[in-house]
Amino acid sequence: MAMIRLEALGRTFEVGGQQVRALDQVDLTIEAGEYLSIMGPSGSGKSTLLNVLGLLDTPSVGAYWLDGVNTSTMGDDQLAATRQAQIGFVFQSFHLVPRMTAAENVELPMLLAGIGGAERRERAHRSLAGVGLADRADHRPAQLSGGERQRVAIARAIVMQPRLLLADEPTGNLDTGSGAEIVRIMETLNERGLTLIVVTHDLQIGERARRRLRLRDGRVVEDLRAAQA
Amino acid sequence: MNGRELVRFATHSALSHRLRSVLTALGIGIGVTAVVLLTSMGEGLHRYVLEQFTQFGTNIIGINPGRSTTFGASTGIFGSVRPLTIDDAEALKRVPFVLNTVPVVQGTASVEGGGRERSTNISGVGPEFQTAFDFRVALGTFLPADDPRAPRPLAVLGAKMRHELYGERSPLGELLRVGGERYRVIGVMEPKGQVLGFDLDDTVYIPAARALELYNRQGLFEIDVLYDKAVPADEVVAGIERMIIARHGGLDVTITTQQQMLDVLGSVLDIVTFAVAALGGISLLVGGVGIFTIMTIAVRERTAEIGLLRAIGAGRAQIRAIFLGESILLAGIGGAGGLLVGGLTVVLLGVAVPALPVGIALPYVVAAEAVAVLIGLAAGVVPAQRAAALDPVEALRAE
């Protein structure tokens, strides 16, 4: 059974009485453990697709099966619970809470999940160590470089041990060096079995993925699979 | 997230805007301080007045001539009103459970003694007055148990009166003229102070029958009946009524128990305290508006954070709880600060100005804190609801 299956999925927005088709007739199957990049011009629906996959947004038409469950049957709380347990997000603008230290930011998902303080601290520390930031645990976001902030965000995204990691232009605000570092960290996670989907404008980064999706006007216009290395 | 973690989270975010949070909490704090201070003064007044009334004990019944409904003017329209006499006072002593009766005639007269002259209060009373009201003699004795209809011309001086006329000298045995009549001084009372504006020390006590003569009156002002504490007032009142009807042919007097007086006074004073509490409550309300404003701003500022929390697994209920928690925290801390400041002020006032009647009205203090927390809750509901209703994608885009 495929981890993700989209069937004739569409997402329309209404802007000033006008229908905007952000996603149109998308059919897509993604297996667990895949490494997928999504590229395409601005406004082609990349972020919308990622939000739908991440259960932050719901399709207007069509169906989305996640692990064999039709997500349209899930209520708001169940969607939140599924995001919590299965899905990690990495955003272009990091989305760290500025008043909290790196460790506290990483603890946040566990705090919401009701995990006890001692275990939270232990797991946050391990997660931060995993992205090479063990010594920055007590720094606030403002005291960290862009690359370091994104690494904290990755540590937060994986601390609940999700099966799916969604990254929307994770290197968009970073220089080439730290961008490459972020990609390398995410690829390592993928090698350990995490399903990885990266939206990017950067061709070099996009071409590293084993499977490359190209969108235009809300449709999938290209779905390339690189030969197994 | 459990309760403690929620409080920590709320504290954390409140502390990230220290000045703003302090000012917001201050709004509630001032409201609570106002409630504490105002109700303390109300309560102080309450206690002061009641103390004045109860210092002679609560097992006293007053009988006044004329029938009146409450405290209004007496209405002698239906049938004639017989005067209350000294014989009535004597007869009432035979009513069951009555310990003592005191006839009272009051007025002013010119008093001459020790070579000086004063115009002062005259209290015509019975010999039982002293024991009934627990009023001690400092020098000599109180009025003796003479024939109540023809007592000897003896007088007892209030403490102030004695000083004014005789200074430090002992006035015992001295002659005193009261309204032209000659009296002999046989005692001086201990100082007692004022009771509701009537200075007991600036008074000359003479036998009631003589005061009646002095003022050329038919009847007494009042008969005070002291009864056995262990017996319900109603029972004693019934006995008094029977006696009066038997003697006067009808109930032409007004009988007021101390308890009735206290009840009426108490309810008036309760209204005063409630009114000042309501005044303080208005400032609490203003504080609530402050919290509402700040929470609305906070939700707007932290929209991206709300989106993030939703993305990493927060349900709507959790978002609501986070913002409600913060709003209650601000109000609760403000309220606690207000209690502290208000309470300290009351205590300091009590120490600095002992004459000022203040007393902490505990039920109002507890209510003020509870209301503060409730206001926090109420002020937070709309912003928290707004935060919970945000669309995660929209929220994440805000920055």
Ligand SMILES: Nc1ncnc2c1ncn2[C@@H]1O[C@H](COP(=O)(O)OP(=O)(O)OP(=O)(O)O)[C@@H](O)[C@H]1O
């Ligand atoms: N909330 C919304 N309301 C109205 N229109 C929207 C909304 N979100 C997206 N759209 C529209 O949907 C289309 C796809 O948007 P989307 O953000 O998915 O594009 P994108 O491929 O991520 O673009 P970019 O590369 O610039 O990030 C765009 O035309 C956009 O204007």
Ligand SMILES: [Mg+2]
């Ligand atoms: Mg986008």
